[in-house]
Amino acid sequence: MGSIVLTSLSCFALYYTSQRLHPVYVVIGIALTLLFVAAHCFTAIINPGIPDRDTTKYTKEQIAELVRTESPRYCVRCKVVRNAWQRTVHCSTCDLCVEEYDHHCMWTGKCIGRGNLSAFYVLTISSFLLIIYTTVTALISHS
Ligand SMILES: [Zn+2]
Ligand SMILES: [Zn+2]
Numbered sequence: 001m002g003s004i005v006l007t008s009l010s011c012f013a014l015y016y017t018s019q020r021l022h023p024v025y026v027v028i029g030i031a032l033t034l035l036f037v038a039a040h041c042f043t044a045i046i047n048p049g050i051p052d053r054d055t056t057k058y059t060k061e062q063i064a065e066l067v068r069t070e071s072p073r074y075c076v077r078c079k080v081v082r083n084a085w086q087r088t089v090h091c092s093t094c095d096l097c098v099e100e101y102d103h104h105c106m107w108t109g110k111c112i113g114r115g116n117l118s119a120f121y122v123l124t125i126s127s128f129l130l131i132i133y134t135t136v137t138a139l140i141s142h143s
Contacts, residue, residue: 020141039123049099049114
C-alpha cells in the first residue's frame with residue numbers, strides 16, 4: 001500500500017518536473033522508481049527462510065519428548081526444532097517460523113528473514129533515495 005502511494009507520488013513528481021527539467025533527471029527518476037518497485041516485489045515474493053515442516057521426521061513419542069525437554073526451541077505450530085544460532089522465530093502474523101528473523105514488514109506484508117533481507121535493504125535504501133530525489137528535483141524545477 002505504502003509502495004503504491006510512493007510510486008504514484010514519484011510518477012506525479014516526474015511528470016511535473018519533466019516539463020521544466022532536462023530529460024536526464026526524468027530518466028534517473030524512472031530508474032529509481034523501477035528499482036524501488038522491483039525491490040518491493042522481490043522482498044514480498046522471496047521465501048524469507050521458512051524451515052521445512054517435515055512431520056515424518058519425528059515420531060509422536062519424539063515430539064512429546066521435544067515439547068517436554070526443549071519447549072522453547074520446539075515450535076508446536078510449525079512442528080520444527082528452532083536453531084538458536086539461526087535465530088529462528090515464530091511470526092504470529094504469518095503463523096510461520098522464519099530463520100534469521102528480522103521483523104514482520106507491514107509494507108510488504110511478509111516476514112523479513114534470511115532469504116529476503118538483502119532485497120529488503122535494497123527496498124529501504126531505494127525508497128529513501130526516491131523520496132530525497134523527488135523532493136530535490138521538485139524544488140529545483142520550482143525555483
Ligand atoms: Zn513456528
Ligand atoms: Zn510475518
